[in-house]
Amino acid sequence: QKEVEQNSGPLSVPEGAIASLNCTYSDRVSQSFFWYRQYSGKSPELIMSIYSNGDKEDGRFTAQLNKASQYVSLLIRDSQPSDSATYLCAVRKGLSGGYNKLIFGAGTRLAVHP
Amino acid sequence: SQTIHQWPATLVQPVGSPLSLECTVEGTSNPNLYWYRQAAGRGLQLLFYSVGIGQISSEVPQNLSASRPQDRQFILSSKKLLLSDSGFYLCASRDSYNEQFFGPGTRLTVL
Numbered sequence: 001q002k003e004v005e006q007n008s009g010p011l012s013v014p015e016g017a018i019a020s021l022n023c024t025y026s027d028r029v030s031q032s033f034f035w036y037r038q039y040s041g042k043s044p045e046l047i048m049s050i051y052s053n054g055d056k057e058d059g060r061f062t063a064q065l066n067k068a069s070q071y072v073s074l075l076i077r078d079s080q081p082s083d084s085a086t087y088l089c090a091v092r093k094g095l096s097g098g099y100n101k102l103i104f105g106a107g108t109r110l111a112v113h114p
Numbered sequence: 115s116q117t118i119h120q121w122p123a124t125l126v127q128p129v130g131s132p133l134s135l136e137c138t139v140e141g142t143s144n145p146n147l148y149w150y151r152q153a154a155g156r157g158l159q160l161l162f163y164s165v166g167i168g169q170i171s172s173e174v175p176q177n178l179s180a181s182r183p184q185d186r187q188f189i190l191s192s193k194k195l196l197l198s199d200s201g202f203y204l205c206a207s208r209d210s211y212n213e214q215f216f217g218p219g220t221r222l223t224v225l
Contacts, residue, residue: 043204045216104158
């Protein structure tokens with residue numbers, strides 16, 4: 001089982017619709033979760049972080065976390081063609097010495113069509 | 115806020131040639147730095163991380179190495195490139211909020 005799993009997509013949604021991106025993780029003790037957006041040929045850009053169960057909203061983006069189900073999602077409201085990108089889910093994992101690293105899913109490709 | 119620089123932006127190298135990729139960070143001191151590789155159509159793989167000058171931890175045994183000669187400089191090297199080393203190399207830094215940000219990346223093609 002992969003540590004962080006995402007559907008590769010593509011997820012195709014019409015402009016103005018809600019895009020729902022999902023991610024599951026295997027380490028039950030994980031506490032910190034992140035969503036990155038990566039445009040083709042570019043580096044990932046952090047768009048959301050979430051640490052507590054429930055919803056966190058930032059503009060058109062809402063991150064949802066359910067630790068009991070080991071599930072984190074990203075909702076994009078009023079999807080725009082400019083949202084077309086690959087979305088990477090990441091989970092923080094502790095390392096020795098108090099340091100940490102991120103474990104990334106393979107990403108879900110989102111295509112928003114006019 | 116931090117700014118991460120990487121160079122070169124693109125690189126085409128023959129198999130067996132050496133490699134040196136550089137990452138520098140502005141706007142912070144003593145950052146935790148990371149090297150990732152993203153192969154075509156695949157996820158991000160952590161290669162190395164560093165918590166300070168001269169301190170390097172390797173995540174994946176391979177023909178790559180990393181060094182941190184200065185506080186805000188992180189270098190990825192290889193003595194002899196393999197075809198499988200092709201990919202998008204990303205340097206990342208962790209900020210004071212414990213969030214990771216990426217540099218613009220170096221696209222390496224090994225022929």
